[in-house]
Amino acid sequence: MIKRLLQEVKEYKTASILTPIFMIGEVIFETLIPFIMGLIINNGINGNNGKGDTNYIVMMGVIMFVFALLGLIAGMGGGITGAKASTGFAKNLREAMFRNIQTFSFANIDKFSTSGLVTRMTTDVTNVQNAYQMILRMCIRAPFSMICAMAMAFYISPRIATIYLIAVIILGIILVFIMLNANKYFKQVFRKYDDLNESVQENVSAIRVVKAYVREEYETDKFHKASNNVYNMFVKAETIISYNSPVMQITVYTCILLISWVGAHMIVNANPTLDTGELTSLLAYCMNILMSLMMLSMVFVMVTMSAASAKRIVEVLDEKSSITNPQNPIFEIKDGSVKFDNVNFKYKENGKNYVLKDINLDIKSGETIGIIGGTGSAKTSLVNLICRLYDVNKGKVLVGGKDVREYDLDTLRNEVSVVLQKNVLFSGTILDNLRWGDENATEQECIAACKLACADEFIEKFPEKYNTYIEQGGTNVSGGQKQRICIARALLKKPKILILDDSTSAVDTATDAKIRKAFAQEIPNTTKFIIAQRISSIESADKIIVMENGEINGFGTHEELLKNNEIYKDVYESQTEGSGDFDENGGEQ
Template sequence: MLKLFRFLRPYKWSVALIMALVLLQSLSGLYLPTLMSDIVDKGVIQGDTGYILRVGGYMLLVTLGGAAVSVLASFYSSRVSSSFGRDVRGKLFGHVEQFSLQEFDKVGTASLITRTTNDVTQVQGVLMMILRLMTMAPMMCIGGLIMALSKDAKLTLVLAVALPVLALTIWAIASRGIPLFRQIQKKLDKLNLVLRENLTGIRVIRSFNRLEHEKKRFREANGDLMDTSIRVNQIMALLMPMMMLIMNFVQIAIIWFGGLRISDGDMQVGDLMAFLQYAMQIMFSLLMLSMMFVMVPRASASAVRINEVLEIDPVIQDDSRSENRLANRSGGLVEFDNVTFSYPGAEQPAVENISFRAQPGEVTAIIGGTGSGKSTLLNLIPRFYDVASGSIRIDGIDVREYTQEQLRAKIGLVPQKAVLFTGTIEDNIRYGKDDATEEEVRHAADVAQASEFISKMPDGFASVLAQGGTNVSGGQKQRLSIARALVRRPDIYLFDDSFSALDYKTDARLRAALLQETTDASVIIVAQRVSTIMDADRIIVLDEGKIAGIGNHRELMASCDVYREIVMSQLSEEEIA
């Protein structure tokens, strides 16, 4: 957890102010028993009412001063801990944004969400307690011991016996609870994973009548978390009764031996009362520390998980030397040169020995069976993954020599699964180009064949899309995704099976409009439907990650068995002819 405290550097003066305020609060608390002792010994016993009122008024001022600095300390500790939480969340989010898909696959989306939210909240809450309680507790403990010694040194032998017993009790209980706190965070990850899958896959779950199965999965994950939480709470619940038991025995011992010293004339009644209060302050300071033992283990487990993410170095990083050298290059020639790529942990390459060129002004199509590596090829162009061997060049420059920002500025990607964001339709199209004019947005929608359904919506382009675009159909989502890529006017268009939800008529109109719009750009289309790519300038046929054939439709029909099988399975003899 100490590693995360580097984020406190901007607030070092605020932390110093909190320490000073806590010190003043502790001093006021330590001074009050001495004043009370004076009231008893010099005021009550001697019957001096004026002295009682005078010192009592002074006690009231000290109490008010202590309350004031306590409020200020609470305010600043809350402010610093909240700012710390904000900074850590921002750092986590910014770092995760640099991850390649490989890192996302490794950590898991559900775990990243938990670490950015719940784990940061755990550390933030403990930080606030550290700034207040963990600072005050040592001050009160040490100060209480000094003041107790000043009242009666021999009576402090009671504390010399009690404090080690108390410390051992705290250690024995906390050492059993710490491993369970680590388990809780992992089981919370599992619960979030199950919940996320249920919420995102609710249509599939209902369509297959798997509600009871999913309820069982959730009950098991939820019950597992509950069982572990109960176990750790049962262990930590022993702490308070044990502490109170020891504290009560300490009070009895102090009163017993203190009474004997008073009867011998070695101690006054006021001093005994003050000593008893100092003893309780010392014990309560240890009680505060024990409360920290309840929170710190869980926060430590959370801090470890946060640091794990922050310490992951993205596999894909920019070559800073290329920023100026390639800043003004333009064009759209894409070349694959003997490219091989394997997913982490896979036994076989996803694609192997792939070589082809996609020229500006031409349409290059990729087709093949499920799992043949079509989408993988597209993901390699914007460097979502890096090739294992070979190279991918854009305008003669290896993609690894571009910065990621430069590279992706040249690309307009329409993913296989259309992703829309909460906001208006106009906002979603403008996501491809922040400074797009209203005319550019509408032109992109026209080309994508989206204007017709947008005009029928109540607010047109200002219509609000629900989370994930659930208030539009699959085909409408695809057309809005295509419009988002078109408004960017990139050098390279990547369409990853982006026409699958369109009817044949809309598909044909859209492809015709795209031909007019993309005359100077390279267009690479991944498709399952032969009708979508029959007119492409170049068709690449993939089979089990390897190229089975390259050519236009007629050439492949004559030379490629794999392509011919795909065509025969989709088109009638009349359509083929």
């Protein structure tokens, strides 16, 4: 895990190396200052037979000032490089996670909730960033400071230094016990963060529904529950860690009392083995050692908190897409023909039931194929296999006479253009959104695609026309307008296969008919799959697929299905009588 994280330090290696060096320099100078203070007391104030030596005091004072200044500069340097290294590391982690998420198949994305990924890229990365900075600065500074201070203490008085050693051992045992108990709660708390973020995300994205059904109080209670779960976990963890401070304080004050008592006896004995200056230095080193332990305890707290976060980040970084390019991919698709050869598919490898069962279809290039079926009949699942949004479990899907798994992914998805069931527009102008289909498309090409999708009818009425700004999620355009922009965006790719997944459901029947007529006249060589609930949207298709429970119940022309397929006939009759829906529940799969 640590090795994987450190791979993202990259260009910040220099800053990461300089930070500990600066910290070591700061410690060396800080360690020398108490020693010089002892010399000033012994040789300056008490020197020259008790009369004092002003010149010696001034000289050593200047040296002490220089050491203090150099220690300050080293500390500042460590702070600057540490901040640069940790923030850069965090930036690289976020970018690496985001890049890897872009490669995920739908099956990979299904493993991580949206709120979970947001938590990983925000809270978890921030925790790792703080821990990394603490490790570079405090984790180097504190042990080195403790070792230097301990060495100087043993040099001055081994007897008193033994007190430090015993204190360090006792404190170390207590700190390990505290950290081990706190860690189990920190591991759980970030899963609770996922629930909290999910509550916020769901509420904000569905705020219109919440207000329409006057469910604000219910959503507030749900958020309060998620927030309380985070609070309770943190309280448990922080309660355990709170013992750290009193234990440290008791140890510090006990050490000071013991050193003062033992040191005083050593000074006032008939044969003194310690002088005042040395005792002063030892007290300073006592504070150095115990403050270093305090710093180490803070590092342990931060590392303990970040350990769970680091594991969650690495889970995303190490996740490999279940859909990848073959070793020698094909970069050209001959035509838009599609063949399903005994296809069986389920979303999870360990799932019991197949979503699609024994699918066999042979569709020629340029044909228009309608797909109709009840809710949950796997219409969307069927077309998702064409562009490898998922891979089949058994059998194979062929496009242009080749198994889709043999193609380069970008090539395949550029030639198979999909207008998904859930239409998404991004913040930016209409032109910006259209150029998702082809980033190099000219304005004239965008206008031509919009005419084909009957989107120019309303775009031309906007004051800014194609430069009209679309709000995030397309909230300032209607559902039908959004659908037509999405269709135009897909057409800009000039695909060999076009899939419309119930993409004209919000469009009136007259406009729907215009779009279908334009498709027949302007893109006759493009294979078109049209998923619809209205039979009027697909009755002119070359062939129509009737889906039921993941199987093909019927396949033929409108006239053939009216004669031979009871499901299709019932739907047609119900819709011509005015019902208009495929089934009572509505919706899509």
